[in-house]
Amino acid sequence: MKFFIDTANLQQIKEAQDLGVLDGVTTNPSLMAKEGITGKENIINHYKAICDIVEGDVSAEVIATDYESIIKEGEALAKLNDKIVVKAPMIKDGIKAIKYFSSNGIKTNCTLVFSSGQALLAAKAGATYVSPFIGRLDDISTDGLSLIEDIRLIYDNYGYETQILAASIRHVIHIIECAKIGADVMTGPLSAILGLLKHPLTDSGLAQFLADHAKASGK
Ligand code: E4P
Secondary structure, three states, X not given: OEEEEEOOOHHHHHHHHHHOOOOEEEOOXXXXXXXXXXXXXXHHHHHHHHHHHOOOEEEEEOOOOOHHHHHHHHHHHHHHOOOEEEEXXXXXXXXXXXXXXXXXXXXXXXXXXXXXXXXXXXXXXXXOEEEEEHHHHHHOOOOHHHHHHHHHHHHHHHOOOOEEEEEOOOOHHHHHHHHHHOOOEEEEOHHHHHHOOOOHHHHHHHHHHHHHHHHHOOO
């Protein structure tokens, strides 16, 4: 399973990269705004800075919502770095643009996916990644994980190569359950990634080992 971090915060991206388990980054306009990144030039420079930190794919989301403008914006983003994946929304013009990008060798991430029908369409358009938002489905009392299961089944039935990028991950259980189902990628906050480290028996076991060692060494 690939691990992406879902943030535009450079410090957090560095911390995850330093851990040695990071495969990529996803951003969105809200995450960029949260870091105070506004204006075309600053946004472009920020994507470049992210690409300098990580080795894997970096999703950069278009703001445009009509076909011609999505193509123009997406092509400009893709030219920044080979790591850039053009993130386009699950709307009619977004799907048409994903088809265009996939036919022209540009990696894509179809975002804001909330149903298996939408995921099927993204795969047929040739998306590199599809992003079902499981946390946001859970937020409205719908089972986000069962959507991942449905998409896995559909993609395996037909051998679609679109990678399931489980997005809107909130916590460790989401990551574990997505791994059990067979999501190709998960994108989540640094807290969820670091949460995988934690177990009280690890903490108490380590404390005991160190105490026994100190005692035996006469310290
Ligand atoms: C995915 O690419 C999105 O950036 C993201 O996972 C959205 O998550 P949220 O629901 O926590 O905003």
